[in-house]
Amino acid sequence: MAVLDRKFLQATWSLIREYWHSEEKWPARGLLAVIVTLNLTYVYILVLINKWFNRFYNALQNFDKEEVFSALGEFCLLAACYIIVAVYQLYLQQMLEIKWRRWMTHKYLNNWLTDRMFYRLQLTDSYTDNPDQRISEDLRLFTNYTLALSLGLLKAFVTLVSFIAILWQLSGILVIPLGSQQLVVSGYMVWVAIIYSVIGTWLAHKIGKPLARLNFDQQRYEADFRFSLVRLRENSESIAFYGGEAREERSFIARFGKVFNNYWQIMQRRKQLTWFASGYGQIAIIFPLVVAMPRYFAKEIQLGGLLQIAKAFDSVQESLSYFVSSYASIAEWKAVVDRLTGFISSMQQVSTLPQGNSVIEVGPEAALVVSDLSIDLPDGQRILSGLNLTIQAGESLLVAGPSGSGKSTLLRTLSGLWPYAQGRITIPAGHTFLFLPQRSYLPLGTLRDTLLYPGLNRPVADEEIIAAMSICKLEGLKSYLDKTEDWSHILSLGEQQRIAFVRVFIHQPDWLFMDEATSALDEATERQLYGLVQERLAGTTLVSVGHRNTLNSYHKKKLSLDGRGHWNLLVM
Numbered sequence: 001m002a003v004l005d006r007k008f009l010q011a012t013w014s015l016i017r018e019y020w021h022s023e024e025k026w027p028a029r030g031l032l033a034v035i036v037t038l039n040l041t042y043v044y045i046l047v048l049i050n051k052w053f054n055r056f057y058n059a060l061q062n063f064d065k066e067e068v069f070s071a072l073g074e075f076c077l078l079a080a081c082y083i084i085v086a087v088y089q090l091y092l093q094q095m096l097e098i099k100w101r102r103w104m105t106h107k108y109l110n111n112w113l114t115d116r117m118f119y120r121l122q123l124t125d126s127y128t129d130n131p132d133q134r135i136s137e138d139l140r141l142f143t144n145y146t147l148a149l150s151l152g153l154l155k156a157f158v159t160l161v162s163f164i165a166i167l168w169q170l171s172g173i174l175v176i177p178l179g180s181q182q183l184v185v186s187g188y189m190v191w192v193a194i195i196y197s198v199i200g201t202w203l204a205h206k207i208g209k210p211l212a213r214l215n216f217d218q219q220r221y222e223a224d225f226r227f228s229l230v231r232l233r234e235n236s237e238s239i240a241f242y243g244g245e246a247r248e249e250r251s252f253i254a255r256f257g258k259v260f261n262n263y264w265q266i267m268q269r270r271k272q273l274t275w276f277a278s279g280y281g282q283i284a285i286i287f288p289l290v291v292a293m294p295r296y297f298a299k300e301i302q303l304g305g306l307l308q309i310a311k312a313f314d315s316v317q318e319s320l321s322y323f324v325s326s327y328a329s330i331a332e333w334k335a336v337v338d339r340l341t342g343f344i345s346s347m348q349q350v351s352t353l354p355q356g357n358s359v360i361e362v363g364p365e366a367a368l369v370v371s372d373l374s375i376d377l378p379d380g381q382r383i384l385s386g387l388n389l390t391i392q393a394g395e396s397l398l399v400a401g402p403s404g405s406g407k408s409t410l411l412r413t414l415s416g417l418w419p420y421a422q423g424r425i426t427i428p429a430g431h432t433f434l435f436l437p438q439r440s441y442l443p444l445g446t447l448r449d450t451l452l453y454p455g456l457n458r459p460v461a462d463e464e465i466i467a468a469m470s471i472c473k474l475e476g477l478k479s480y481l482d483k484t485e486d487w488s489h490i491l492s493l494g495e496q497q498r499i500a501f502v503r504v505f506i507h508q509p510d511w512l513f514m515d516e517a518t519s520a521l522d523e524a525t526e527r528q529l530y531g532l533v534q535e536r537l538a539g540t541t542l543v544s545v546g547h548r549n550t551l552n553s554y555h556k557k558k559l560s561l562d563g564r565g566h567w568n569l570l571v572m
């Protein structure tokens with residue numbers, strides 16, 4: 001099967017092997033062993049039921065009442081075992097699946113969040129669409145398909161071996177007269193089943209091959225469509241102000257158009273596959289009876305034998321046709337593996353790029369020393385060239401310059417986020433740093449969680465939080481500390497910026513970097529907050545980015561950037 005090529009199998013194996021060699025390997029392997037045993041038991045019960053058919057129908061044909069009732073008793077026993085095995089087989093398989101998924105999800109989340117991978121992925125060219133979907137959806141599908149398909153394959157194989165033996169015994173010998181010669185075929189029903197299944201598999205492959213690509217695309221289009229809807233929800237107010245509904249609707253319709261068109265192609269393919277698979281399945285019901293009938297009419301076998309042959313043929317044919325019946329699932333599984341492999345290789349590619357913090361080192365001085373620092377854009381354009389700067393602890397610096405001149409990018413570089421920088425930045429050992437972006441991030445959760453974000457390694461009493469809220473003029477919100485809301489939609493931009501100042505007063509960092517952190521506030525509030533920072537965090541070094549002239553008076557030095565690489569440092 002070209003779909004299951006060597007490269008795909010290698011990629012799948014490298015996805016699979018991690019869990020089975022992890023710290024959870026022994027419980028997982030134990031559980032798998034139980035599931036495999038149940039699968040084998042299941043096939044064994046099927047073999048017993050197949051033999052039972054012979055006994056029961058022969059008893060019926062011979063009007064042997066006693067034997068019929070005894071066979072019915074045997075059937076009850078077999079059915080009870082069958083039910084127990086079927087229930088636990090599925091239950092334990094699902095248990096293994098969710099444990100495997102949990103392990104993979106934790107691992108992928110960790111990889112995505114370590115070394116700011118989530119940020120660096122979107123900075124680089126190595127574009128991975130919807131990483132969130134890789135983690136939430138594809139890992140689920142991967143564990144589900146991998147277990148279902150591999151256990152299905154095992155079951156098909158064991159069924160095949162068991163029933164080929166039975167079918168071979170039951171087939172007897174077929175003698176085909178060829179003129180004056182005779183062709184003697186042993187186990188002819190086995191050969192018929194093999195030919196029937198090989199033709200079926202080949203045809204299913206021909207018809208179903210494009211499904212792998214189509215399923216891959218479908219997942220991506222669905223995710224893009226969903227993501228655009230989420231963006232509307234998140235930016236509802238801006239869109240409503242702009243009156244952008246018509247533009248949004250056009251874009252939704254265009255995205256959904258891709259979902260629709262791709263699904264339409266999937267439908268067509270599935271229709272062809274269903275035409276074929278159901279026709280193939282129907283023929284399989286009658287085909288063995290017809291082929292085995294000559295021996296029945298020749299009175300070589302009884303009715304029970306005929307039915308047993310038909311059932312055995314069914315089992316052999318069904319397991320040989322495993323690829324036909326699971327073609328759609330295999331195609332989807334391949335799409336999932338391709339997406340996960342793409343995601344992993346993007347992460348690997350990004351991890352080989354220089355880290356944003358590769359220019360940063362820790363030094364003994366209580367100062368931040370920038371030596372010969374140059375910053376580029378991802379396309380190689382230089383926006384800052386050869387910056388030399390020393391900020392002593394306790395000093396204050398304002399970074400100014402026209403919009404787009406690279407002020408925020410300088411802050412990103414100082415915080416170790418921006419990978420396109422050369423030179424050296426020495427930061428003081430043991431000092432704490434806090435960076436406030438222009439748009440304060442408000443996580444989902446209670447107001448208390450939001451105010452303490454990203455968390456402290458000491459307990460913070462409510463009194464301390466409320467005191468910080470009061471000086472930032474947010475005491476009106478103190479009754480909402482335990483309320484869970486989407487705060488970024490409720491609070492005004494100015495309130496959100498004041499929340500960032502509450503964080504400053506609670507975290508009390510040694511170094512505070514603020515990127516236009518007061519841009520949404522009136523000048524009086526800005527003055528009050530800067531005054532409070534100078535008064536209450538007297539030892540804190542302040543580095544601000546901003547346009548307003550009012551900021552000049554809170555800083556001792558001013559660094560001006562022009563966005564073409566030049567810079568100028570002024571002591572005020």
Ligand SMILES: Nc1ncnc2c1ncn2[C@@H]1O[C@H](COP(=O)(O)OP(=O)(O)OP(=O)(O)O)[C@@H](O)[C@H]1O
Pocket residue numbers: 123377378383401402403404405406407408409410
């Ligand atoms: N992830 C990115 N990929 C490509 N270019 C980027 C990226 N981030 C920023 N830039 C570009 O870098 C330049 C500097 O951006 P930056 O945000 O540092 O400017 P700024 O001086 O802070 O502007 P403003 O005052 O408007 O906030 C801009 O031209 C911007 O388009």
